[in-house]
Amino acid sequence: MTRTVDDVNVGSLLRGWRKLRGVTQLELALKADSSARHISFIETGRSTPSRSMVLHLADQLDVPVRDRNSLLMAAGYAPSYPETSLTAPAMATLRAGLDQLLTAYEPLPALVMDGMYDVVAANKGVQILLDGVSGHLLQSPMNAMRLTLHPQGLAPRIRNLGEWRAHLLERMERQAALRSSDALRSLYEEVAAYPAPPGSTHAGPDERTDGHGPDVHPYALPLRIEAGGRVLSFISTATTFNTPMDVTVSELAVETFLPADKETAAALRAAG
Template identity: 85%
Template structure:
């Protein structure tokens, strides 16, 4: 069971993150160039950490930006990182850059997700895969995990659903633990409970264009347009973000894994 960080005092919050990361007080002290005694005093409330110390310890524990703000508030300080709506004027350049990136990736599917896997924007390559998906799954905010694993979503057309489902659930579980996020844990439990379509079995080769031998990475094999398409996905995040919203954005792209998929995408573009 994933441990969550519940207490609102800065010492207990830091202790929760330290235990979540499976780091001892001595190990954290060595990383932070401090002492185990000082770390103990902070955790028990006998010592109040400075603002810089809170941020330094959070950095050593790889605490997400949103939760670093929570640590600062618990210690009596103002949040350090803004959380700007993606629709805000200040985000105009970022939005334009993301749209340009997704358009440039066409005809290959690509999308941008937030920290809850809600789709912020997607290119036309993604829409090619959505034929037959139930309307309620396409209502905004469209959630990538629900869309993929729901029995009325993409799941019935994913030829290697057992492997792809296990990959997605492991990814979600890891993220929920790293962020100590109850909402993300709730989403994980929801999609993990979806029934798996009958007849799911390990898939064979995607088609004549599939590469011989073992794949370079786990492919997504999905039926679309009367054929099986094969993709390898990549996930990209922003380097050194300074805003909570930006820190939680991820760009997922799908690269054709065989020549048939590449040809099918070009023909449909």
């Protein structure tokens, strides 16, 4: 379920997104090459925006594709963006492309997540991270946030759990706000309530207690995790699609884990 404001009137919905983005009517008008008076009339229902105007304002407010459909329907128009299941025949080429991309990353861990952080595809490299994870967390749909932060998941083996946990929760909170999503907010509240495992390291980047000294990766926060009897260090990246025209595609993200030191790179080569 996606939430903006209680009223489904397109003007109220647009006002909700404008306030969420922290812009005034005048600022939106300038961005949209319109007038504050016109924006006010739309928001109060005195003027009905055209289909193109709805999409134009949604673009200026960076409204997610899923919610653009909601705006259009609230204005009396048909939705512009289909929501096609990733398993549908029409998605066969996309699935093949994603599989090829994931395979190309091996032995580096890489996976594809949907808008709820459910894993929809993963390569063999991910297996190096999953040793010891409880079976119920690996059942489909496997959720990346639950998998990482649950005390029966990766959390007990993450050496910098305090930092990594804060990073993931901030990421989820930001996404929940940008998409105004109740479902994401609920997931955030669930994983934020997971207890930290006993003995976990919550030291900051310059307060290492494992003998490795100060953080040597100032350019990005590494995930430092025990795997195969050693500590591996990864830098994660997330890739999304440019100008998606389908709701499903708009919410996909390819997450890859690059080795942050030569020891991790060597371990991945040996494992592969």
